[in-house]
Amino acid sequence: MLDISREIIKKAASGDMGAFGEIYRTFSSTVYTVAFNITHNRQDAEEVTQDVFVKIFKKLDNFKFESAFSTWLYRITMNAAINTYHSRARRNKGTVNIENVDERIMQKAGASEDSQVIETALTEAGEILNHLSSEHRSCIVLREIEGLDYKEMAEVLNIPLNTVRTRLKRAREALRAYCAERGACHGL
Template sequence: MQEIATDTLERAGDGDLQAFNEIYRSSAGFVYSIALRMARNTADAEEITQDVFVKAYKNLKAYEGRSSFKTWIYRIAMNTAINFCKKRSAEFKKRELREREPSPGVVSNEAEKNLFKEDAEKKLGELLGCLNEDQRACILLREIEGLDYRQIADVLKIELNTVRSRLKRAREAMIAYARQGGVKDEL
């Protein structure tokens, strides 16, 4: 994600859509990638991305620059994605109980299968599928975005030790999954 000029942020905060488009272009890839890996299907990822930028647009005036813009947008993206996925997950469980559908498993439907056609994305999708939303958020910020523990704690507004415990559990789950042969030819 590129740095965004203060002037651009101010203009966007005043409702200048062209300035907001500059912000969008510099951060849409990151936000969409996070959304895609959290939600694991394109339709939900698009909805999350839209929600993130609508929230950002409406709250830009309130952004005071206490944290970097990158951390601010990371926070909106992650919280939106986590809440969206938890809500979806709860809806799915409710429906599953009602209809006695089989469990979604790691790769639950055709849309997800299409998304993870590429080998690297497929492996990533399978591994992320064995984590809960909170663990997934921590591992994505650490492994893909390269944030340190303090930055992850800031983005997710959680304690440093919570970051550690979520990362540990996520990594244990990933190793267990890979050892069971969940990710082909991996170990």
């Protein structure tokens, strides 16, 4: 997991915008990527990123260095992203329209071939993740995309290690079943 020095965190906690900018540069990609992989919606991912960093800025005073800064950040991000996902799902009566993303990608004028490949990969992964419950999706995102180990996942999700193992197993079973139904997910 990425981390950042105590000095930077303390400076940012005292209101130093330069130090807070350093925190943003270090973690914004992580927060945005996690948020997107949970919500599968760019606008929601932007809102989550914004809310997470505003919240962090306000709560930095309360951060006691009892866990890694990145663990705390992942926890806030995960909660915000899951809440946003559920709110949108409720608004859309339980369905999240992933085609919106494809549409926007296609409409993107002047998009390079590379960026189209990236967008396609994101869309496919998103489509697969979208078939998981938010609990299982969180596990897959943290383990497979963010590369956290079981202990770190337990800290972020605030659940026992054995629950991490159980959720991960069920998430993988669900992914495997979906891929079998679909034909194949090799290389997503």
